[in-house]
Amino acid sequence: MVPTFIMVGFVGYNGEQYLGLCMRRLIIAGGGIGGLTAALCLAQKDFSVLVLEQAAQFSTAGAGIQLSPNCSRVLHHLGLEAGLRGKGFLPEGTQFRDWRSGRVITESVLGSAIAERYGAPYYHIHRGDLLDVLLEAARAHPHIELRVNARVEHFETVRAGSGVQVRSAGTTESSAGLIGADGIHSKVRQDLWGEQQPLFTGNVAWRMLVPAERLPAGMVRPMSTVWWGPGKHFVHYYVAGGEFVNCVCVVEKSGWQVESWTELGDVGELRVDFVGWHADIQTLIAHADPSVLYKWALFDRPPMPHWGKGNVTLLGDACHPTLPFMAQGAAMAIEDAAVLAACLGADQSVANGMQRYEGLRRKRTAGIQQGSRRNAKVFHLSGIPAWLRNRGAARARRGTMDGLFRYDPLSVVQSD
Ligand SMILES: Cc1cc2nc3c(=O)[nH]c(=O)nc-3n(C[C@H](O)[C@H](O)[C@H](O)COP(=O)(O)OP(=O)(O)OC[C@H]3O[C@@H](n4cnc5c(N)ncnc54)[C@H](O)[C@@H]3O)c2cc1C
Structure with missing residues (x-):
């Protein structure tokens, strides 16, 4: 043709x-x-x-995004490394914690170890900053x-x-x-x-930014942290070079299905959603900036x-x-x-x-x-299934992420 x-x-x-x-x-x-x-x-x-x-x-409206090595290698290949390093944050690891006690269920190392293992780093970055990096390159x-x-x-x-x-x-x-x-x-x-x-998945996500300077020193470690709880989970990590903590808080809810990047949420409702959760979660919610507290329903589609x-x-x-x-x-x-x-x-x-x-x-x-x-x-999960999940996660071997992170979109066509 x-x-x-x-x-x-x-x-x-x-x-x-x-x-x-x-x-x-x-x-x-x-x-x-x-x-x-x-x-x-x-x-x-x-x-x-x-x-x-x-x-x-x-x-793109507020909130952060995690960029794993399978995609950061593409962005580096486009010459965007300096921009990402300048605006992003390099987390030291990933951590999963119990919603109530705060016990660390499992953690793994990111930082320079992941860059060595996979040839590209793991970034946390504000979406607006990522878009700026892409736009600057596209405009030029x-x-x-x-x-x-x-x-x-x-x-x-x-x-x-x-x-x-x-x-x-x-x-x-x-x-x-x-x-x-x-x-x-x-x-x-x-x-x-x-x-x-698209299909409503039964999950509603809250997104918020918390100025790091408002938080007790050392409370939020430089890691991607996921708190697992019954019917809910709470994720936080630093963005903007560590100036803000980005939080994504997901709750199973029915009856509200607005999918919007700009729908403001009510901090009172968020507080109620996480009643009984660990004191660190309460502190994060208490210090959230209400002008950038968003709420939206999560949709997806089956594979086409x-x-x-x-x-x-x-x-x-x-x-x-x-x-x-x-x-x-x-x-x-x-x-x-x-x-x-x-x-x-x-x-x-x-x-x-x-x-x-x-x-x-x-x-x-x-x-x-x-x-x-x-x-x-x-x-x-809750109850015994949650206990079994935690045991399995704690025993997971190093290299579990290989299939995901090793994928190299830049060479997949040559090896096709
Ligand atoms: C809470 C949350 C957290 C997430 N965290 C992560 C994460 O940590 N890491 C990760 O990899 N992914 C994450 N994602 C997923 C990620 O945000 C999306 O997969 C990604 O933004 C999709 O990008 P896209 O360019 O395909 O679509 P979009 O970002 O939706 O962009 C589509 C663009 O097309 C424009 N458009 C629409 N219709 C038209 C039209 N007819 N003509 C012209 N323009 C049009 C829109 O205005 C928009 O600019 C997260 C998603 C959510 C909801």
Whole structure:
């Protein structure tokens, strides 16, 4: 199949610039973590990329995110290490604790040990900071165009499947392919496969930031800490170089299903949700900044049997929305971006490249979706099942995370 070539800017004339004139152009719907990472990975493979973002600006509401080595190696490969180190936080380890007594059930080392073992570090970072790092790189790249107020409304495959026309905010753009990185409510996904509402998982998450200076010295260790309790769990870790403690508090609840990054929560309700929990949890809640206390219902979808068709594919939450109980949703979007770019870079046919990408990614992302669902149950056990879980966790061997963290999206195409 002959790919669609487009002419991009012409400045002077020499051999190198001539190559630049013949770049394949791709459109990405959605400028979140997945869409921006995909733009950078594709530009690195000499594609010209247009990112269409529906919002008035590229932004992401509060809260932190954990970046494990399987995705941080991609970000480093994009040249973003300095930005991540400058804005992120390198945790010393992971710790699981009992909700009431605070007893440490199990802990493992992260820090420099994980970077040595897997070749890339584990970061904690504020989402806004991560987006800034990605945006700065994308804005500086001559082959990436970023457009806001540009909701993708419609697309059509043209020229016997060799190109796609995308309509957005009154304009129509042509490209060799379209990538729907437009999140859990993906319009691209809906147009490909029809309307299918995401499923409420029965869990509501609170997110809050606590200024570290308000907390007793040493109370929060420099670790990713997960407190397990019946029907609930509480996660906290440092972000913004240690200035804030980011908390995600998940509670099984029915009857309230608002899914929004910006729905403010009521601290009184949060306090009631965690009555009886350890004193450290009470201290964290007491010092939360109410102006950045958010509450939202957690949704997901079952793994999809197919993602794309022809020259249109999906990426990130658009095709595999994942509960946060393995801290891997964004990591999967970042892995997708690297694998998609490698597949498209290796194949003259966009449709073939997209098909290969899907074939390489569906099993892994489905496994993470299912594992995250499983953790939703495991984290919230009570009674004897909780006791058995704690015993098993305490005995888990070093290397349990190898399958997850060793995955290298940058070389998966060569070893395919
Ligand atoms: C509480 C919580 C904690 C989490 N913690 C972690 C973690 O620690 N580690 C981790 O890896 N993951 C984590 N995740 C998951 C992670 O947040 C998501 O998987 C990730 O943000 C998905 O990125 P995305 O780019 O695919 O989608 P999104 O972030 O949803 O971005 C989609 C973008 O597309 C835009 N858009 C939508 N429709 C259109 C359209 N029609 N046209 C143009 N633009 C459009 C949106 O405005 C948005 O900017 C967590 C999730 C939750 C809920």
